[in-house]
Amino acid sequence: MRVLVTGGAGFIGSHVVDALIAQGHEVVVVDDLSSGKEENLSPACRFYRLDICSPDLERIFREEKIEFVNHHAAQIDVRRSVASPEEDARVNIQGLLNLLANCLRFGVRGVVFASSGGVVYGEPDELPVKETHPKGPLSPYGVSKLAAEYYLFYFARVHGLPYVALRYGNVYGPRQDPHGEAGVVAIFGRKMLRGETPTIYGNGEQLRDYVYIEDVVRANILATEKLLNKAGLAFAGSIDDFAYNIGTGRGTSVNELFQLLKRATGYEGAAVHRPERAGELRRIYLDAEKAARELGWQPQVGLEEGLLRTVEYLREGAVEGRKI
């Protein structure tokens, strides 16, 4: 099948590209390289350096005969979204609408959308948080991710375009960008390998759900299969019916993460503490029971193992002299 992966030069998208190619699909990538890197791109994909908001997207759909879309391109930086909600909405909402118009025009069979369980719920009342928990995004980025789910819902219900939204926890692993939601792993890991002191904001007891990239990629493959089989897609009454939390169900504090990374990197120093940053959630971790039941997805790589693999990747970068 001919699959378009938007954001395929980025952290998560590039791993999804690799997995789709390994499954025998033909993959086309659209990415403007604003945060993605050409070196992440599989040599087996066809790459277009393009903004997803561009009218040229139509030509790519037509010429490449796109049949399925995996949408990972986004403005992903929470603080940038606060500084410029307009730019966040331009990419995350207008870009999505451009993409969806083309999906309809060219009869695309389904869309997998990268949403965020870390931001659409806001500060949850109950943990681990289920898909049906009330939504209360606390940043423009969270608003745009949630709005994107509503647009997808509308396109599905009114125009018959099938989709699945995967609400990721904090995704970490090789190729990860320090600006993303699990940026702390890349930032701490890099600093500790260089012998520099990492900074912990607040008391370090903030809880997050760290999910390893390989598990996230498998969720994308399972969601693709579900859309192609069209199994269980008929009775959807709200965005939550189309959404799956992708997380471990376990909250890990920044302090705990720091200790685990100390072990993985061999760093022996302490961390510096700075005042807590405004607008940061206190605790969030995700109940992924629905993904287990309906997609057959469960996380398989534990945090310790995943961190070891990530540090190994960062260490190799150091040895080869690439910027880490």
Ligand SMILES: NC(=O)c1ccc[n+]([C@@H]2O[C@H](COP(=O)([O-])OP(=O)(O)OC[C@H]3O[C@@H](n4cnc5c(N)ncnc54)[C@H](O)[C@@H]3O)[C@@H](O)[C@H]2O)c1
């Ligand atoms: N990393 C996480 O923990 C996490 C958690 C929840 C959701 N997500 C979502 O997963 C997706 C991928 O995130 P990531 O962590 O891999 O980030 P990333 O920055 O590595 O990937 C995003 C990619 O999109 C590209 N891009 C940005 N704006 C674009 C535009 N206008 N046109 C074309 N391409 C554009 C970037 O160049 C980059 O390659 C995003 O949608 C993000 O919101 C990530």
